Amino acid sequence: MLIEFTKMQGLGNDFIVIDAVNQAVELTPEQIRFLADRHFGVGCDQLLMVEKPVSNNADFKYRIFNADGGEVAQCGNGARCFARFVRDKKLSHKDQIIVDTDAGQLLLRFDGEESITVNMGVPRHAPEQIPLLMDAEALEYSVALGAEKIEFYAVSMGNPHAVIRVQDIDTASLETLGPQLESHKIFPQRVNVGFMQILSRKQINLRVYERGAAETLACGSGACAAVVAGIEQNLLDNIVRVNLPGGELTIEWLGRGHPVFMSGPAVSVYEGQIQL
Numbered sequence: 001m002l003i004e005f006t007k008m009q010g011l012g013n014d015f016i017v018i019d020a021v022n023q024a025v026e027l028t029p030e031q032i033r034f035l036a037d038r039h040f041g042v043g044c045d046q047l048l049m050v051e052k053p054v055s056n057n058a059d060f061k062y063r064i065f066n067a068d069g070g071e072v073a074q075c076g077n078g079a080r081c082f083a084r085f086v087r088d089k090k091l092s093h094k095d096q097i098i099v100d101t102d103a104g105q106l107l108l109r110f111d112g113e114e115s116i117t118v119n120m121g122v123p124r125h126a127p128e129q130i131p132l133l134m135d136a137e138a139l140e141y142s143v144a145l146g147a148e149k150i151e152f153y154a155v156s157m158g159n160p161h162a163v164i165r166v167q168d169i170d171t172a173s174l175e176t177l178g179p180q181l182e183s184h185k186i187f188p189q190r191v192n193v194g195f196m197q198i199l200s201r202k203q204i205n206l207r208v209y210e211r212g213a214a215e216t217l218a219c220g221s222g223a224c225a226a227v228v229a230g231i232e233q234n235l236l237d238n239i240v241r242v243n244l245p246g247g248e249l250t251i252e253w254l255g256r257g258h259p260v261f262m263s264g265p266a267v268s269v270y271e272g273q274i275q276l
C-alpha cells in the first residue's frame with residue numbers, strides 16, 4: 001500500500017497527516033508504530049487520519065493515533081494542523097470548519113494566515129477516564145509515588161489530564177513522575193501529565209509528558225487542561241499565555257459550563273509517500 005502523507009507540526013508537536021477521504025487507508029497499531037518511529041519510519045508524536053464526516057453538519061471526521069499506536073479522542077495541536085491540512089489540500093475553502101472527533105465536534109476558525117482558533121469544547125466530566133472525578137467537587141487529588149505524595153488537578157478535555165503545579169518546569173521530574181503517573185492504576189485509560197509553573201495570573205510555563213508519546217515540545221489539550229486547573233483554583237485569569245518548550249499558545253476559558261478556546265500556529269513541513 002503506497003500512502004501519501006503530509007508531515008506537519010504545531011509548536012514542535014509533530015504529526016503525520018493522511019487524507020483518508022481520497023485514499024483508502026487502514027493502518028494497524030503496528031504500522032502506526034512503524035510510521036511514528038523516528039529511526040525506522042517517518043517519525044511523529046501522533047498520526048492524524050482525515051476522513052469523511054459522520055454527522056450531517058460536519059465537514060470532516062479526524063482520528064488521532066499516538067506514537068504507541070493507540071487511538072485517542074483529542075489533540076489540540078493536531079486539530080490546528082488538521083485545519084491547515086484541509087485548506088492546503090483544497091478539501092475545504094471555509095473559514096470555519098466543523099469536525100467530528102471521538103471527543104465530540106470541534107469548531108475550528110482561521111485567524112488570518114498564521115493562527116487558528118479551536119473551540120475545544122467544555123471540560124468533560126469523564127469518570128470512565130478519571131474515576132477520581134466521581135468526587136466532582138474536589139479540586140485537587142493526591143497519590144503516593146514512592147516516598148513522595150504528588151498533588152494534581154484532574155480534568156478531561158476529551159482526553160485525560162493530570163496537572164501538577166511546580167515551582168520551576170526546568171527542574172521538574174518529568175522523566176520519573178511522567179511515566180509513573182501516566183500508567184498509574186488510578187487512570188484506567190492512562191493519562192497525560194502536565195507540569196505547570198505559574199508566572200502570573202496571565203502567563204504560565206508548561207511541559208507535558210504525553211500519554212502514548214512521552215514528553216512532547218507542546219501539547220494543546222494539555223495547555224487547555226492546565227489553564228482550566230489554574231482558573232478552577234483561582235490562580236489564573238480567563239485569558240492565559242501558555243509558554244511550552246516549542247512555543248506559545250493562547251488559552252481562553254470563562255469558567256464552568258463554557259468551552260475552552262485555544263489559538264496558535266500550524267505548519268506543513270513536507271509532503272511524502274511511503275510504501276507499507
Ligand SMILES: N[C@H](CCC[C@H](N)C(=O)O)C(=O)O
Pocket residue numbers: 013045046064066072073074075076077078159160192210211212213216218219220221222
Ligand atoms: N497524547 C494525547 C493525544 C495528543 C494530544 C496532544 N498532542 C495535543 O496537542 O493535545 C492523549 O493520549 O490523550
